[in-house]
Amino acid sequence: xxxxxxxxxxxxxxxxxxxxxxxxxxxxxxxxxxxxxxxxxxxxxxxxxxxxxxxxxxxxxxxxxxxxxxxxxxxxxxxxxxxxxxxxxxxxxxxxxxxxxxx
Amino acid sequence: xxxxxxxxxxxxxxxxxxxxxxxxxxxxxxxxxxxxxxxxxxxxxxxxxxxxxxxxxxxxxxxxxxxxxxxxxxxxxxxxxxxxxxxxxxxxxxxxxxxxxxx
Numbered sequence: 001x002x003x004x005x006x007x008x009x010x011x012x013x014x015x016x017x018x019x020x021x022x023x024x025x026x027x028x029x030x031x032x033x034x035x036x037x038x039x040x041x042x043x044x045x046x047x048x049x050x051x052x053x054x055x056x057x058x059x060x061x062x063x064x065x066x067x068x069x070x071x072x073x074x075x076x077x078x079x080x081x082x083x084x085x086x087x088x089x090x091x092x093x094x095x096x097x098x099x100x101x102x103x
Numbered sequence: 104x105x106x107x108x109x110x111x112x113x114x115x116x117x118x119x120x121x122x123x124x125x126x127x128x129x130x131x132x133x134x135x136x137x138x139x140x141x142x143x144x145x146x147x148x149x150x151x152x153x154x155x156x157x158x159x160x161x162x163x164x165x166x167x168x169x170x171x172x173x174x175x176x177x178x179x180x181x182x183x184x185x186x187x188x189x190x191x192x193x194x195x196x197x198x199x200x201x202x203x204x205x206x
Contacts, residue, residue, distance in 0.1 A: 100199040
């Protein structure tokens with residue numbers, strides 16, 4: 001498929017969470033479904049690589065509170081502290097993605 | 104920040120939706136928040152570039168049914184047909200992303 005020559009580099013700046021701590025936790029609790037670099041391993045799971053940090057914090061908080069439900073995430077999120085959520089969001093947001101738009 | 108030399112190219116194959124039709128609709132209804140190539144323009148909105156197609160179909164369907172709520176998406180999704188959802192998901196999934204993991 002032809003691609004635009006130029007691609008857009010996206011890198012979210014770090015916020016409150018600790019990306020390195022988040023990476024370690026993600027490797028244990030998240031990578032089976034979302035992949036070691038945030039690229040989903042199953043069709044039902046979203047890619048998280050480079051995702052917007054504040055969006056990830058909200059998503060995990062919503063799963064934990066029950067405002068949003070998902071068979072897997074409803075269970076996984078229950079064990080996460082506020083710090084865990086901040087660190088995981090910082091980790092996934094810190095992964096750089098570049099985008100190439102199909103013509 | 105040092106990066107791994109190798110990056111992972113991610114490209115989701117087309118499913119039932121028509122990505123070109125989805126692109127046209129997205130440029131009118133989605134791009135203001137999610138960007139012309141699926142990179143979010145606001146911190147509350149997620150990136151959609153290269154997102155998993157079946158995940159996007161479910162997300163839009165959940166917003167439309169009320170199973171998932173969001174101030175903006177609850178309104179926007181109400182006007183979407185099943186075909187619209189399939190086409191939009193095909194469009195965003197068709198955008199190639201590559202990932203570079205921070206060391």
